[in-house]
Structures are given as C-alpha cells and as structure tokens.
Amino acid sequence: MFVYLQHGISPFLVHKIMYCKICGNITEYFGKTTVLRKYTAVYQKCPKCGFVYTQNPYWLSESYENAIASTDIGTVSRAGTNSIQAKSIIELLFTPSAKFLDYGSGYGIFVRRMRDIGYDYLAYDRHCANLFLEQFTVSSIVNDSFELVTAYEVVEHLEEPLVFF
Numbered sequence: 001m002f003v004y005l006q007h008g009i010s011p012f013l014v015h016k017i018m019y020c021k022i023c024g025n026i027t028e029y030f031g032k033t034t035v036l037r038k039y040t041a042v043y044q045k046c047p048k049c050g051f052v053y054t055q056n057p058y059w060l061s062e063s064y065e066n067a068i069a070s071t072d073i074g075t076v077s078r079a080g081t082n083s084i085q086a087k088s089i090i091e092l093l094f095t096p097s098a099k100f101l102d103y104g105s106g107y108g109i110f111v112r113r114m115r116d117i118g119y120d121y122l123a124y125d126r127h128c129a130n131l132f133l134e135q136f137t138v139s140s141i142v143n144d145s146f147e148l149v150t151a152y153e154v155v156e157h158l159e160e161p162l163v164f165f
C-alpha cells in the first residue's frame with residue numbers, strides 16, 4: 001500500500017492515496033477538524049473538480065441525531081436566498097404551476113417560503129422533522145415525479161454521492 005505524508009499531519013494520520021468520489025482524480029489533503037467535540041476528521045479536496053469530502057465518516061449516525069446543528073444561525077437567511085434563486089430558475093426554465101420537491105428539506109423553511117410565493121412545493125427529509133409545514137411533507141418519493149427537485153446542503157453529507165444520483 002502506498003502512503004504519503006501531507007502538510008504536517010501527525011504520523012498517526014498518514015493515509016493512503018484517496019480518489020475523488022465525483023471524478024476519480026487523486027485528491028489532496030484539505031484540512032482537519034474536530035467533529036462532535038471528540039472525533040478527528042481529515043478532509044480531502046479534489047484539485048480537478050473541487051469536491052471536498054472526509055475520509056470514512058464513522059461518526060455520521062451520531063452526528064445525525066440532531067439533523068441541524070443548534071450553532072447553525074444562517075439557516076433562515078440561506079433559505080431566503082435559495083428561494084429567490086429557485087424562483088428565478090423556475091420562472092426561466094420550468095413550468096411554474098407544476099409540482100416541486102425539496103430533497104433534504106430540513107425544518108422546511110425553504111419549502112414554506114416557496115409555497116408562500118405560490119409554488120406547489122413539497123418537502124422530503126429522512127433525517128429531520130419538517131417544523132413549518134408538516135402537511136406538505138412526503139414520506140416516500142419512489143413512485144412520484146416532480147418538475148424540479150432541489151437539494152440544498154445535501155451532497156456534502158452523502159458518503160457516495162454518485163451512487164445517490
């Protein structure tokens with residue numbers, strides 16, 4: 001097995017060459033942080049496509065016990081920005097009267113905003129309860145179709161993004 005040292009990482013964190021989960025290119029050390037105040041997470045970045053991911057995220061199930069971190073104070077603001085962008089895209093490229101889905105909708109703030117401005121938007125999230133419009137939450141999307149599916153802040157949480165899509 002080929003190993004290499006990277007950017008002052010402790011010998012205990014030396015690891016093998018990693019390949020991008022999106023394009024297959026060799027990735028580079030990007031940084032490290034402490035997750036859940038106890039686990040060391042080492043991040044890799046693909047110099048070709050820019051995808052950033054962590055190696056073996058063994059802490060995910062514990063992390064998803066709370067789908068949205070209490071320290072994330074930008075949730076409402078981002079939902080507002082995302083709804084403005086989504087409205088523009090829908091009006092330009094899609095049928096505004098059609099049915100839409102937000103995959104990984106979190107608390108449902110984005111979907112609430114989209115419904116408030118007139119779109120038939122539904123929410124789907126396997127890990128988080130929709131607090132703002134429970135009646136517009138779907139529990140399965142297997143046999144359904146939508147004009148557009150949005151997924152904000154979702155891909156970075158997938159262990160194998162290409163398998164998902």
Ligand SMILES: [Zn+2]
Pocket residue numbers: 020021022023024025046047048049050051
């Ligand atoms: Zn890549």
